[in-house]
Amino acid sequence: MATFDNTITNLTNFSDLYCPFQEDFKYILLPVSYSLVFVIGLALNTTALYVIVFRTKRWKPSTIYMFNLTMCDTLYILTLPFLIYYYADENDWPFSEPFCKIIRFLFYANLYGSILFLCCISLHRFVGICYPVRSLNWVSARQAKLVSVAVWACVLFCQAPILYFSRTRDVENERICYDTTSPELFDDFLVYSTAVSVLMFALPFMVVMVCYGLMVRKLLEPGWGSEGGSLGAQRTKQKSVKMIIIVLAVFMLCFLPFHLTRSLYYSFRYLRQVDSTQISCRLLEASSVAYKVTRPLASANSCVDPILYFLAGHDARSTLSKKKPSSSKSRRVGRTLTTEL
Template identity: 25%
Template sequence: MESLLNSTAGPPFPADLLNGSSDCPGWPPVPQSTLIPALYGVICLVGIVGNALAVYVLAQDGRARQTVANTFMLNLCVSDLLLLLSLPLWAVYYALGFHWPFGRLACKLCGAVLHLNLYASIFFIVCMSVDRYLAIVHPLRSQSCRDPRRAKVTCGVVWGLAWLCTTPTLVLRDTSHYETLGVEVCAMFYPHENWYQGLAWMKIALAFLLPLVALSSCYCVIGRHLLAGAGRGARLGGPPGPPDSQQGHGKSERPPGASVEAERGAHAAGSRRGRSLEGGGLERVLWTVAAVVLAFFLCWFPFHCLTLLELLRSHGVLRGCLLDWCVHNLTALALCLGFSNSAVNPVLYCFIGNHFRGRLGALCKGLCACLSPRGELGDQKRGSFSTRLSSFSRKLSDLKDLALVEAPGIH
């Protein structure tokens, strides 16, 4: 006998939503058939515009300007776009009272896309965080491993792992006619309750807890490293020196095999980074770093918290009307908040950066430059027509004056 336990595996199962508050009189249900489609529409519009613009700008870079960070960023934007393009179908699903009119194949694919983004996006965010850690804390030692070709291989591994985690959803999600409500639902059908519990724990661990630990660790070390460099520069009366330099005995430690030129380059890079982090630069970097972790936590913590509460409820550990109402009514809203992270990502990783904004401005100027010759050509045509008309008017006036002078008998 298959069980329908779907409230934290995607869009909730309608029977739970419509009948969940019947045991708790006085707890009104959330109007999800109107609220959720509106929220999905806003997230879809803002997210598609931001991610599409980010993909366009990143794709314009030639091979010479491809970096590890841009490779991860481009794949993250593609993952978010896949999710955002599926949201209109789920909005229709809610608006029709949990009726899926798009068929069995679309149900499986859209459910798989949700989980694919759930895993792929956070995996790419972790990869970008590790890359930033290596670039800031170990700039010289990480030059060999921070290669765009290796980054592309890493992206392939991330997509493979995300698809592997998504396979159960692709297999178990299906359509079924729900006679009580007269709708065709798109839900998860688990062969046994252990399947539901195992996949839910996997989702909490791989898509939230472990990535949160990795993000927090990377950015704590980055923040401590930047603050230590700023303090060392302040004590020396100048910009912070290279991360691996030792100022005490006038000697610098360099890894075996590193040339003097490479060491000088690292010192110069450290000095430039120190000057760039003077004043408000350091504070701006730290705030950006904090915003990355905070945005991920705020967007996905409510959803995974409700997933955990439902697991505890299924084990009989927690009970009560308030718990039932929260799981039945707030899961879909928490999922909306998690999806909004796909709209926030391009702002945090692309548009805040000066380099990205500079490239975006250059593309806009190039577009304006392409459009301006057409406008100038039209102005030239209009000006040429006006000049010819004015010349023709002057000639006509001269002919009239000549006719008046030469015509006999006119006084």
């Protein structure tokens, strides 16, 4: 009798801590959205790689950053078919645990690599527009290569713990490939995930916002790009400002909702484990649904990067090529910026 009572108590405690979710929607949402990202993103990024590798004679700093960003997006996209199959088969991982670790590692490494290279591109353009003379000494292809190596090293180092946290577990007749980690390691994973979100998303996001804000203010100055009263230069300047706003908006729409909802879900899950009375099952389920809905938004960024940044580069070149410097030094600055941005 005592054993039966203990069993009932354990089951009750388990149900208090772990809430059963109705998440059948993700078995349609994630495979469909990831499939669209795979098809569209692969076509756009392979085209971008072809143009950069085979059609670009001289690699400028912006070309180097764009190449690395495109590589991140392409490698990220190549992990999607395995996740499409996994979620379409309703969380039944058909491969080994080491392969689960590799897929999760590549997924997040290339996601955060894209964020950091977006930050590098933003900094590069910020320096070129706001400090055109100084940028002659600050920006070079060699420096861009060193920065790119540093970014890859940072990404690989910071994402290496994923290889430890990612696990598989057999539940009934299915094998789960955890997106986070096994329940017994979740507390440690929460600390790691929080640190990564701050270092590899929050800080780069703040840098991007500051850079674009200062760039917009600079471009909106009355004398910028309007020497000689050129109507075409003024229109191009306005178009450049709009492009900066669009890029910033896309960054916010793709990555910000994903990280906010994920942080909320992880926090609610932790609080639920500490004290089940703090967070209701309904609130925990709502945060989980929001997190899964925003995951395709983060993936969609790999489709937008080639389009927006090629357009932004074209706009910057058009704008600066129509400027009329009044001295030999300003002409040299204009020519450099026209080719570098």
